[in-house]
Amino acid sequence: MAPTAALTSPENPWPLALLSKNLKAYIDRAPAAWVEGQVIELNRRANASYITLRDVDAEVSLSLTVWGTVMNRLELPLERGARVVAHIKPDFWMKTGRLSMQTREIRPVGLGDLLARIERLRQALAAEGLFAASRKKRLPLLPGRIGLITGRNSDAMKDVMRNAALRWPAVEFEVREVAVQGVNAVAEVSRALAALDAMPEVDVIVIARGGGSLEDLLPFSHEDLVRAVAAAQTPVVSAIGHEADRPLLDEVADLRASTPTDAAKRIVPDVGEELARIGTARSQLRRIMELMLSREADRLMHIRTRPVLSAPQTMLATRADDVSRLRDRAFSAMRAEVRRDADRISYLRAQVLSLSPQKTLDRGYAVVQLADGSVVREAAAVEPESALRIRVASGELGAVATGPHQP
Structure with missing residues (x-):
């Protein structure tokens, strides 16, 4: 006989009892686990109840077997639609080959438990900085196109579109109708958000729903949706319309509107108010210009009256x-x-003139010079037969030296 299932063959098969025995041994080793879901089917029998539990965020269901002793420990009877947590362990019934989920304990999830979970998630996301005011984006003054994520044919969609059109008739919308409660809400809203965020012509995105119970609004506090809004590049407006318990979407959105109608008022300006502001601004500008022209005219008049002009x-x-x-x-x-x-x-x-040599000459004196122009100051310095130039007051004379004479 083959020691393992992988070694079986048509010639060497396992007996069915051996397979059932091995399956039971394998399943018995699986640990018990706590799971959460919503009761969608409930069949009560004499000593046992059979419950179909569905995941709160996905289309996944699981059948549970709850014995009467477990059900009797509940303070209030279990009803369809209730949200519960259950401690279950898989069990394989060898005789019929049926797998069942044996419920060891089951507890309803009350509003207090849901609020406590949301509060813990709120604190964790706030510690990451997802709710910080510094990361919130400013909405455009006049968006060219508005992305609207809302329920199918919902009053919230009509409120947003009607009130926005009343304020600014030329407003344009890119609408995505999705599930806004139930197991598909988180996935559909996240896909619609990603699609609108990828459109460059969409300037702002509004996620709108007309209020509801805490259980109905749980998708808007889901961590996946909150992170998707935080990662969006386009400004996001939350318009859930639930004042008692604010979903986490209000915290992470760039702007929180109290209702869909309030969102319409805050994403587009009022055309009448804007025209009034333009009229006021024009009046102020005209008054300022007139005042400036009057002041400058007075200055010109004052300058013109000055004597210089x-x-x-x-x-x-x-x-x-x-x-x-x-x-x-x-x-x-x-x-x-x-x-x-x-x-x-x-x-x-x-x-x-009084000191000039000419004056001396005029008094009868003469200047004797040798041929080279030097002045004769001593008679002994003149050689006999030397040519002399004698300058008198008027003119010159030529002479030849005969020799020195004693006076």
Whole structure:
């Protein structure tokens, strides 16, 4: 006989009892686990109840067997639609080859438990900085196209579109109708958010729902959706419309609107108000311009009344008189200076002339020079027969030296 299932063959098969025995041994080793889900089917029998439990976030169901002793420990009877946690362990019934999930304990999940979970998640995401005001993006003043994620044919969609059109008739929407509660809500809203975020013409995204119970709004506190909104590049507006218990979507969104109608008022401006603001701004601008022109006109009038502009020839005449007076003073000073210098030159000329050799010659003296032009100062220095030049007061004479003579 084959020792393992992998070694069996048509010629060497296992007995069915051996396979069942091995399956039971394998399944019995599996540990018990706590699971959470929503009761969608409940069949009560004499000593046992059979429950179909569905995952709260996915289309996955599981059948449970709950014995009467476990059900009797519940304070309140279990109802369809209830959210529960159950401690289950798989069990294989060898005789019929049937796998069942034996429930050892089952507990309803109350509002307090749900709120506690949401609060723990809120604190964890806040510690990561996902709710920080610094990361929130500013909404555009006038979005060209608005992405709207809402329920199929819902009143929230109508409220947003109608009120936005009343405020700004030219507004355009890119609508994605999705499930806003139930197991498919998180996945569908996240896909719609990713699709709108990828469209460059969408300037802002609104996620709208018209309120509901805490259980209905749980998808908007789901961690996957919160992180998807935090990662979006387009500004996101949360318009869930539930004031009592704010979902985590309100915390991570770039803007939180109290209702879908409030969201419409906050994402587009009111055309009447904007026209009134433009009119006010134009009036203020006109008043400022008129005031500035009046002030400048007064300044021009004041400048024109000044003497320099009212009678400019007066300034020219005054300056002409000043120029004439200064010119006459300059000429007088120059003439006086010239006369003084002329007198000084005459005096110096007389001094020069009185000291001039010509004056000496005029008194009868003569200057004797040799042929080379040197002046004869001693008779002994002149050789006999030397040519001499004798300069008198008027003219020169030529002579020949005969020799020195004693006076």
